[in-house]
Amino acid sequence: MSYIIDRRLNSKDKSAVNRQRFLKRYKKHIKQAVTDAVSKRSITDMERGENIGIPQKDIDEPAFGHSKGGVRERVLPGNKEFLSGDKIKRPDGGAGGGAGKGSASGSGEGLDDFVFQITQDEFLEFMFEDLELPNLVRRQLASTDTFKRVKAGISDQGTPNQLNIVRSMRSAYARRIALGAKKRRRRKEILAELEGREDSRESAVVALQEELVVLERKLANIPFIDDFDLKYNIHKKLPQPSSKAVMFCLMDVSGSMDQRTKDIAKRFFILLYLFLQRNYEQTEVVFIRHHSTAKEVEEEEFFYSRETGGTVVSSALKLMSGIIEDRYPVSEWNIYGAQASDGDNWTNDSPICYDLLANDLLPLLQYYCYIEISDRGHQELWQYYEKLAEVQADAFALRSLEDYADIYPVFRELFQRQSNGQLMSSGS
Amino acid sequence: MSKVLSENSEWTFELIEKYDAEIARIAKTYGLDTYPNQIEIIRSDQMMDAYASVGMPVGYNHWSFGKQFLNVERGYRRGQMGLAYEIVINSNPCIAYLMEENSMTMQALVIAHACYGHNSFFKNNYLFKSWTDAESIIDYFVFARKFIADCEERYGSDEVENLLDSCHALRNYGTDRYKRPYPISAAEEKARQEERAEYIQRQINDLWRTIPRGASDRAVIDEHRFPSEPQENLLYFIEKNAPLLESWQREIVRIVRKIAQYFYPQRQTQVMNEGWATFWHYTILNDLFDQGLVNEGFMMEFLHSHSSVVAQPEFDSPYFSGINPYALGFAMMRDIRRICESPTDEDKYWFPDLAGSDWLSSLHFAMENYKDESFIQQYLSPTVIRDFKLYCIVDDDQSDTIDVTAIHNEQGYRQVREALAQQYNLSTQEPDIQVHEVDVRGDRSLTLHHQQNSRKPLNEDTEEVLKHLHRLWGFDIYLFSYNGQEVEQTIRIPGKGLSLV
Numbered sequence: 001m002s003y004i005i006d007r008r009l010n011s012k013d014k015s016a017v018n019r020q021r022f023l024k025r026y027k028k029h030i031k032q033a034v035t036d037a038v039s040k041r042s043i044t045d046m047e048r049g050e051n052i053g054i055p056q057k058d059i060d061e062p063a064f065g066h067s068k069g070g071v072r073e074r075v076l077p078g079n080k081e082f083l084s085g086d087k088i089k090r091p092d093g094g095a096g097g098g099a100g101k102g103s104a105s106g107s108g109e110g111l112d113d114f115v116f117q118i119t120q121d122e123f124l125e126f127m128f129e130d131l132e133l134p135n136l137v138r139r140q141l142a143s144t145d146t147f148k149r150v151k152a153g154i155s156d157q158g159t160p161n162q163l164n165i166v167r168s169m170r171s172a173y174a175r176r177i178a179l180g181a182k183k184r185r186r187r188k189e190i191l192a193e194l195e196g197r198e199d200s201r202e203s204a205v206v207a208l209q210e211e212l213v214v215l216e217r218k219l220a221n222i223p224f225i226d227d228f229d230l231k232y233n234i235h236k237k238l239p240q241p242s243s244k245a246v247m248f249c250l251m252d253v254s255g256s257m258d259q260r261t262k263d264i265a266k267r268f269f270i271l272l273y274l275f276l277q278r279n280y281e282q283t284e285v286v287f288i289r290h291h292s293t294a295k296e297v298e299e300e301e302f303f304y305s306r307e308t309g310g311t312v313v314s315s316a317l318k319l320m321s322g323i324i325e326d327r328y329p330v331s332e333w334n335i336y337g338a339q340a341s342d343g344d345n346w347t348n349d350s351p352i353c354y355d356l357l358a359n360d361l362l363p364l365l366q367y368y369c370y371i372e373i374s375d376r377g378h379q380e381l382w383q384y385y386e387k388l389a390e391v392q393a394d395a396f397a398l399r400s401l402e403d404y405a406d407i408y409p410v411f412r413e414l415f416q417r418q419s420n421g422q423l424m425s426s427g428s
Numbered sequence: 429m430s431k432v433l434s435e436n437s438e439w440t441f442e443l444i445e446k447y448d449a450e451i452a453r454i455a456k457t458y459g460l461d462t463y464p465n466q467i468e469i470i471r472s473d474q475m476m477d478a479y480a481s482v483g484m485p486v487g488y489n490h491w492s493f494g495k496q497f498l499n500v501e502r503g504y505r506r507g508q509m510g511l512a513y514e515i516v517i518n519s520n521p522c523i524a525y526l527m528e529e530n531s532m533t534m535q536a537l538v539i540a541h542a543c544y545g546h547n548s549f550f551k552n553n554y555l556f557k558s559w560t561d562a563e564s565i566i567d568y569f570v571f572a573r574k575f576i577a578d579c580e581e582r583y584g585s586d587e588v589e590n591l592l593d594s595c596h597a598l599r600n601y602g603t604d605r606y607k608r609p610y611p612i613s614a615a616e617e618k619a620r621q622e623e624r625a626e627y628i629q630r631q632i633n634d635l636w637r638t639i640p641r642g643a644s645d646r647a648v649i650d651e652h653r654f655p656s657e658p659q660e661n662l663l664y665f666i667e668k669n670a671p672l673l674e675s676w677q678r679e680i681v682r683i684v685r686k687i688a689q690y691f692y693p694q695r696q697t698q699v700m701n702e703g704w705a706t707f708w709h710y711t712i713l714n715d716l717f718d719q720g721l722v723n724e725g726f727m728m729e730f731l732h733s734h735s736s737v738v739a740q741p742e743f744d745s746p747y748f749s750g751i752n753p754y755a756l757g758f759a760m761m762r763d764i765r766r767i768c769e770s771p772t773d774e775d776k777y778w779f780p781d782l783a784g785s786d787w788l789s790s791l792h793f794a795m796e797n798y799k800d801e802s803f804i805q806q807y808l809s810p811t812v813i814r815d816f817k818l819y820c821i822v823d824d825d826q827s828d829t830i831d832v833t834a835i836h837n838e839q840g841y842r843q844v845r846e847a848l849a850q851q852y853n854l855s856t857q858e859p860d861i862q863v864h865e866v867d868v869r870g871d872r873s874l875t876l877h878h879q880q881n882s883r884k885p886l887n888e889d890t891e892e893v894l895k896h897l898h899r900l901w902g903f904d905i906y907l908f909s910y911n912g913q914e915v916e917q918t919i920r921i922p923g924k925g926l927s928l929v
Binding site for chain 2: 002003004005006007008010013014015017018019020021022024025059060061062063064065066067068069070071072073074076077078079080082083084085086087088089090114115116117
């Protein structure tokens with residue numbers, strides 16, 4: 001006797017818990033892999049998961065066993081030319097005969113990595129963790145917050161405020177037709193038969209009349225509207241990005257900026273990008289690098305090329321202003337600026353920067369933030385920017401940071417403003 | 429009218445029922461005695477879940493199953509491996525998973541293979557009969573999962589995970605090879621667990637009693653070694669005697685031990701089990717064809733997949749990865765039938781009792797009363813050795829060359845057979861490690877003895893495993909590795925300057 005059961009509709013992801021436990025256990029490895037991946041990826045490329053590799057030896061579960069050595073006897077199939085008594089030269093790699101996988105050379109891991117995929121959500125999660133983002137912000141970053149309600153069909157269940165009257169009445173009507181059809185047909189027949197014989201006292205006629213009365217009563221008893229006629233509208237929330245945004249990444253690439261400083265800056269830019277992308281339908285990024293002169297470049301060049309020479313910050317601000325004028329009319333674009341630097345600037349240039357920002361740029365921008373990645377004391381540029389922050393607190397922020405974990409506080413200012421301000425008007 | 433059950437390769441539930449009925453009818457004529465079947469159709473991702481839980485339909489949670497899952501998932505996504513067509517669980521009713529992607533032919537093959545082949549093996553082989561209890565195993569898995577989840581809630585999942593890690597490291601050393609426990613149901617298990625927890629704690633307290641005794645008492649006691657005989661079942665020993673474990677921890681040790689015991693017969697009957705199941709799907713599907721129930725297209729597809737299942741790459745082939753248990757098992761099962769039905773003079777000389785006997789009862793007898801090692805020892809015939817061109821090599825690390833000691837000829841048959849049987853002998857494949865002594869009156873250290881087999885040393889995991897053992901035992905662990913009477917290697921955990929795990 002066999003029972004055949006269709007289990008295909010059973011829940012998915014029976015292994016999800018175990019998978020999570022595995023990820024938790026190897027968090028350190030995964031975080032490292034994510035960190036590496038972040039530096040390899042473009043900042044606009046955060047929408048996919050990642051392959052994570054962990055050295056096999058780190059995840060092996062230990063068990064008693066034999067290692068090579070001693071006397072081993074093995075039976076193998078497919079003998080061709082061997083005769084008993086033959087002596088075969090040992091293959092390179094020492095003992096082990098056919099089994100000789102060995103434990104690899106001294107030069108490193110001989111075994112392959114254990115490689116697996118994490119999803120985009122997990123990827124972001126691990127990256128955010130590095131940045132010590134609070135959970136709420138993580139959620140805001142990883143999901144879209146503005147929604148539009150759209151109709152998504154009709155349902156039998158719902159609350160009274162969702163009642164669809166037309167559909168409910170239509171279905172009640174259909175039910176009434178269906179339930180009464182037979183009786184009405186019969187009534188019609190009876191009426192036809194009784195035509196002209198109303199007064200007759202024949203027993204057949206009397207019976208028909210009685211039946212007619214019963215039918216009328218039954219027909220009258222069919223409820224006009226019933227519980228299961230009710231139809232409700234269902235609505236679905238669709239994510240609704242607002243509109244278009246452009247993000248200007250400005251970075252000092254003079255000799256004093258080392259790769260680590262740039263990596264920190266890169267993470268900051270990534271956060272900003274993710275944030276904008278969740279909130280706007282279309283997000284563009286413009287990279288401007290500068291030393292003594294500024295230039296618009298591709299991302300690759302932005303993060304990974306080095307220049308020598310002095311530093312004139314105002315050159316980048318001028319270029320930004322020019323680009324806005326040419327390509328990003330304020331009426332269409334929400335403009336954000338983010339500047340990263342180690343604080344160096346040409347003497348006498350800082351007042352120019354102040355003027356440029358205060359008069360030309362900030363009126364056009366949603367927000368401008370400056371991060372100084374340095375462990376030395378602040379210089380002139382910082383002092384001028386500080387003044388600017390006092391007068392233009394709602395559109396300008398500056399922070400100094402030394403490490404990855406410092407990035408978030410800067411970012412929070414942006415969020416605070418946004419959650420009070422216009423952007424996230426829908427609230428969540 | 430044609431009797432053919434189906435014309436194309438699409439399966440439906442009605443067809444599966446029809447095929448199952450026909451296969452059951454034929455299986456009955458061959459005397460295959462099975463548990464009732466529960467055939468479950470699942471999706472491929474569910475199959476990956478089933479894989480990851482290593483054959484437990486209801487498993488407790490542990491990261492290692494997650495690792496397994498990621499591994500399977502990756503292999504499958506990249507197309508490096510196909511998923512098995514089926515997984516079958518030794519339970520009553522016998523649960524078999526069939527993938528929805530399979531064609532009708534494959535479903536029929538799998539039904540014959542798993543639901544009648546493996547199923548009858550589970551029900552009748554002596555190892556399974558004495559080591560596993562198909563009636564209560566699912567209940568037990570449910571109990572185990574619940575118990576471990578409860579412990580996680582009460583004591584924290586990290587605590588439980590650490591304990592499970594340690595138990596898993598020792599799980600191959602958790603079988604009583606000589607006694608068979610009495611099967612009980614989950615409800616009883618629960619009731620007993622509580623009773624046991626209390627009782628054990630009392631016993632242990634007694635063993636570790638520190639109240640001083642009279643001098644005359646002590647003299648007597650010191651002569652008793654504890655344990656009085658070496659113990660090979662390390663997990664059992666821990667469960668009953670570890671001084672510091674709490675009763676819930678003992679119960680988890682027991683769960684891992686019980687589950688390892690459930691899988692113990694499977695590890696020892698791979699060749700036989702797969703050989704038996706393959707033999708029967710081959711025989712039954714051929715009968716279906718002979719009776720006109722399936723058409724040529726069906727047979728072509730079946731033979732194609734059957735022949736890849738029983739293919740044996742030769743030792744120098746890039747696809748070689750050891751002896752294929754399906755190939756060897758199938759060849760031996762068929763060979764037994766051949767020896768019974770049309771013995772040659774050679775067969776009569778080698779198998780005087782088997783030659784000419786009733787093949788069906790001889791085959792059933794073989795299936796019921798052997799495990800891989802003894803089955804090969806008893807039934808591997810010169811014919812099969814020749815067909816596989818088996819040869820035997822000895823690799824001695826003290827010699828410069830690898831010696832070919834026997835090949836498939838008159839002088840070599842016995843030795844090849846002997847050597848191949850040893851290859852399936854768990855007690856030579858796994859290091860022989862036993863509890864030798866506990867210093868009950870002293871520092872409570874636990875001493876293990878390893879007896880080397882053919883000078884084979886322990887692997888590099890040993891220390892790691894001993895750390896796990898140390899976590900369970902709570903006091904120092906010594907391991908002496910003996911070659912004959914001489915100590916080759918000594919490990920002490922915690923080692924000098926080594927912090928506790």
